[in-house]
Amino acid sequence: MIGRWRKKRLDTAGDDGGRIVIDGLAKSSGGRGRIVMTMAVFLCLYGAIAGRLVFLGMQELEEGGPGPSRVTASRPDIIDRNGEVLATDINTASLYAEPRRIVDADEALEKLLTILPDLNVEQTYNRLKSDAGFIWLRRQLSPRQQQAIMQLGIPGVGFRTEKRRFYPGGATAAHIVGLVNVDNKGIAGMEKYIDDQGLADLQATGLAIPKDLEPVRLSIDLRVQHILRDELEQAMERYRAIGAGAVVLSARTGEVLAMASLPDYDPNNPFNAHEKDRLNRMSAGVYEMGSTFKGFTLAMALDAGTASLNSRFDASRPIQIARHTIRDFHGKGRVLTVPEVFIYSSNIGTARMAETVSVEQHRAFFRSIGLLDRMHTELPEVARPTEPSQWKRIHQITISFGHGVATTPLQTAMSAAAMLNGGLLIQPTFLPRTEGQAEASATRVIKEKTSAMMRYLFRLNVEKGSGRRAEVPGYFVGGKTGTAEKVVNGRYSNDKRFNAFLAGFPVNDPEYVVLVVLDEPKPEKPGMSATSGLNTAPVVGNIIRRSAALLGVKPDFGHESGALLVSSQ
Amino acid sequence: MFRTTDMVLIAVMVCAAGFTYMTKHDAEAELSKLRKLEAAIRFEEETIDVLKADWSLLTQPARLQKLAEAYRDELHLVPVEAHQIGRLDELPARPLRIEDIVAEEAMAGGMPDGVTTGSIGQ
Numbered sequence: 001m002i003g004r005w006r007k008k009r010l011d012t013a014g015d016d017g018g019r020i021v022i023d024g025l026a027k028s029s030g031g032r033g034r035i036v037m038t039m040a041v042f043l044c045l046y047g048a049i050a051g052r053l054v055f056l057g058m059q060e061l062e063e064g065g066p067g068p069s070r071v072t073a074s075r076p077d078i079i080d081r082n083g084e085v086l087a088t089d090i091n092t093a094s095l096y097a098e099p100r101r102i103v104d105a106d107e108a109l110e111k112l113l114t115i116l117p118d119l120n121v122e123q124t125y126n127r128l129k130s131d132a133g134f135i136w137l138r139r140q141l142s143p144r145q146q147q148a149i150m151q152l153g154i155p156g157v158g159f160r161t162e163k164r165r166f167y168p169g170g171a172t173a174a175h176i177v178g179l180v181n182v183d184n185k186g187i188a189g190m191e192k193y194i195d196d197q198g199l200a201d202l203q204a205t206g207l208a209i210p211k212d213l214e215p216v217r218l219s220i221d222l223r224v225q226h227i228l229r230d231e232l233e234q235a236m237e238r239y240r241a242i243g244a245g246a247v248v249l250s251a252r253t254g255e256v257l258a259m260a261s262l263p264d265y266d267p268n269n270p271f272n273a274h275e276k277d278r279l280n281r282m283s284a285g286v287y288e289m290g291s292t293f294k295g296f297t298l299a300m301a302l303d304a305g306t307a308s309l310n311s312r313f314d315a316s317r318p319i320q321i322a323r324h325t326i327r328d329f330h331g332k333g334r335v336l337t338v339p340e341v342f343i344y345s346s347n348i349g350t351a352r353m354a355e356t357v358s359v360e361q362h363r364a365f366f367r368s369i370g371l372l373d374r375m376h377t378e379l380p381e382v383a384r385p386t387e388p389s390q391w392k393r394i395h396q397i398t399i400s401f402g403h404g405v406a407t408t409p410l411q412t413a414m415s416a417a418a419m420l421n422g423g424l425l426i427q428p429t430f431l432p433r434t435e436g437q438a439e440a441s442a443t444r445v446i447k448e449k450t451s452a453m454m455r456y457l458f459r460l461n462v463e464k465g466s467g468r469r470a471e472v473p474g475y476f477v478g479g480k481t482g483t484a485e486k487v488v489n490g491r492y493s494n495d496k497r498f499n500a501f502l503a504g505f506p507v508n509d510p511e512y513v514v515l516v517v518l519d520e521p522k523p524e525k526p527g528m529s530a531t532s533g534l535n536t537a538p539v540v541g542n543i544i545r546r547s548a549a550l551l552g553v554k555p556d557f558g559h560e561s562g563a564l565l566v567s568s569q
Numbered sequence: 570m571f572r573t574t575d576m577v578l579i580a581v582m583v584c585a586a587g588f589t590y591m592t593k594h595d596a597e598a599e600l601s602k603l604r605k606l607e608a609a610i611r612f613e614e615e616t617i618d619v620l621k622a623d624w625s626l627l628t629q630p631a632r633l634q635k636l637a638e639a640y641r642d643e644l645h646l647v648p649v650e651a652h653q654i655g656r657l658d659e660l661p662a663r664p665l666r667i668e669d670i671v672a673e674e675a676m677a678g679g680m681p682d683g684v685t686t687g688s689i690g691q
Binding site (some may be wrong): 069223557 | 574593615616619621625626628629631634649650651652655
C-alpha cells in the first residue's frame with residue numbers, strides 16, 4: 001500500500017527535468033553497486049582458494065599404507081622365568097582384492113595360484129570378475145607368502161595387517177597361559193588374569209600401545225614344563241589313563257614352576273578347548289586324593305602331640321563303623337608304629353591316629369592347611385573343594401585317609417609344601433615371588449619339628465615303602481603314594497582308580513614339591529596291578545631325574561636318612 | 570618510470586618468494602624421507618617380532634627333544650645323570666708327585682743352595 005503511494009508521489013514529483021537527474025543517479029549508483037558486488041564475489045572466491053592453499057600447506061601428509069588395524073587389540077608378551085616367550089602378538093597380513101581395479105582377472109588369478117595353490121579357482125574367478133569394491137581373498141598369510149605375492153605385483157590386490165596371538169609352545173603350557181578370543185581378549189588362564197589386572201581398561205581407553213606394554217613374566221620354567229608334559233604324555237599312553245596332571249611347586253616360595261593337565265589343547269587352534277575332559281584338572285578339578293592325605297593326618301597327630309614317632313597303633317583288626325568296614329590294602333595284621341603306618345599306608349592305623357584328636361580339631365587343622373577352602377592364586381579356573389557339611393566320626397575316619405573330601409591337586413601340593421618346608425602355608429602363585437615375599441604372606445600351620453618328622457617319614461617311604469620307584473640317586477626324594485578308588489554311581493569302584501604321588505626333593509631341606517596324578521590308569525601289563533607305587537611314582541622319579549639339574553638342585557650323594565631321624569627327635 | 574628502489578624491492582620479493590618455495594620444497598622432501606625411514610623402522614620392528622616368535626618356535630624344548638631323538642645315532646646326546654654333575658670343591662685333592670714338587674721349586678726360582686753335603690764334598 002505504502003509503496004504504491006510513494007511511487008505515485010515520485011511520479012507526480014518528477015514530472016519535469018528533475019526526472020532525468022534522478023534516473024541518471026539511480027543508474028549510476030546501481031552500476032557502482034554491481035562492481036562492488038562483483039569485486040566482493042571474486043574476493044571471496046580467491047580468499048577461499050588462498051585459505052584452502054594455506055590450509056593444505058599447513059596439513060601433514062597422511063602416512064602411507066594402511067594404518068594399524070586395531071590398536072585396542074594389543075597385548076603384552078607372556079614370558080617364562082628365564083625370558084622364553086610363551087605368548088606373543090604377531091602381525092599377520094591378510095590379502096584382499098578390489099575387483100573394480102583389477103585389469104585382467106585371469107592373469108591375476110593365475111599368478112595368485114602359484115603362491116596359494118589351494119584357492120578355489122571357480123569361486124575366486126567369479127568374485128574377481130564381479131563389480132565388488134572389496135573382497136577378502138585369504139586371512140592371515142605367512143610372511144613368506146606375503147612377500148611372494150608382493151613380488152608378483154598384481155594391480156588391485158593389497159594387504160591389511162591384523163594382530164594375532166601366537167603361542168610358540170603350542171600345547172606345552174596351554175592351561176597356564178590360557179586363551180584369547182577373536183578380539184584378542186583373554187578368556188582363560190593367565191591371559192584372563194592380565195585382562196582383569198587393568199589391561200582391559202587400558203585397551204578400552206585406547207592406551208594399550210604395543211611398545212609401552214611390558215612383558216608379563218611368569219614363574220613357569222618352560223624347560224621343566226616341557227619335561228613334565230612329556231612324561232605325562234608317556235605315562236598316559238603307557239597306563240592308558242583317561243587323564244593325567246602334574247605340578248612342580250617351589251616349597252619355599254609357592255611359585256609354580258610347571259603344571260600340566262592332559263588331555264589339553266593347542267591354544268593356536270583351540271577348537272576343542274571347551275570339551276569337558278580338557279579342563280585344567282590340576283586347579284579346576286576336585287578329586288578325592290586318597291592315601292596322600294595320610295601325611296596330613298599324621299602331621300596333625302604329631303603336631304598336636306597326641307602321637308609321636310614311637311607310638312603304636314593296633315591295625316590287626318578292621319574297624320567297623322556305621323555298617324562300613326575299614327580295611328587295609330596291604331594289611332599287616334599287627335600293631336604298627338607310626339612310620340610303619342605311613343610306609344605300609346595303613347588305613348586302620350591312620351584312622352586310629354586321627355581318632356586321637358577330636359573331630360572339630362581334625363576339621364580345623366585341615367582348614368588351616370588350606371585343604372577345605374578355595375585357594376587364592378592368579379588363575380581364574382580354581383575349583384572349591386567339597387567336604388561333608390557336618391563331620392561325624394565316620395567322616396573323620398574316611399577323611400583321615402583321603403576319602404570324603406575332594407580337593408584340587410594343586411591345593412594338595414600346596415599343603416604338602418607346608419608339611420615339608422618347615423610348616424609355612426604359602427598360597428601358590430604363577431608370578432615370580434622371592435622367599436622374603438613368600439614368608440611375609442605365609443602362615444605357620446605346623447611346628448618346625450613336626451615338619452622335620454614329616455621329611456623323615458616321606459624319605460622312609462621312598463627308601464622302604466610304597467614309593468621306591470620314585471627314587472633318584474643323588475636327589476634324595478621323599479614321597480607318599482595315593483591310590484584312591486573313584487566313586488562311580490555313588491559307590492566306590494574297585495577297578496577305577498585315581499592315583500597320586502606326592503614328593504619333595506631334596507627332602508633333607510625340600511626345595512620343590514612334585515605331585516603327579518593319573519586318572520583311571522590301567523595295569524601296564526596284564527597281571528600287574530595299577531597302584532600308585534607302580535605308575536605315578538616312576539613318573540615323579542623321571543620328572544625329578546630330568547628336571548632337577550635345570551631347577552638348580554645340586555646332586556648330593558652324602559646324605560644319610562638317619563640324620564633326618566635324629567633331627568626330627 | 571620505475572625507480573631503483575622499486576627494482577630492488579621487486580628483486581628482493583622475488584628472491585624471498587623463491588627462497589620460501591625452496592625451503593618448503595626441501596622440507597617436504599626431508600619429510601617424505603623421514604616417512605620412508607619410519608616405515609622402514611616399522612617394518613624392521615615387525616620383522617624382529619616375527620623373528621623372535623620364529624626363534625622361540627625353533628628353540629622349543631619339545632622340538633629340540635624330537636631332533637635329539639631323531640639324530641641320536643649321529644650326535645650321541647644323552648640326558649645328564651646326577652652322578653655326572655659335580656662342583657669344584659667336591660674334587661679330591663690331587664696326590665703330589667716328586668716331579669711336580671721339583672718343577673714347582675724350579676719355577677719359583679729356587680736354585681740349589683750352597684751347602685755342600687757329604688756326598689758331593691768327597
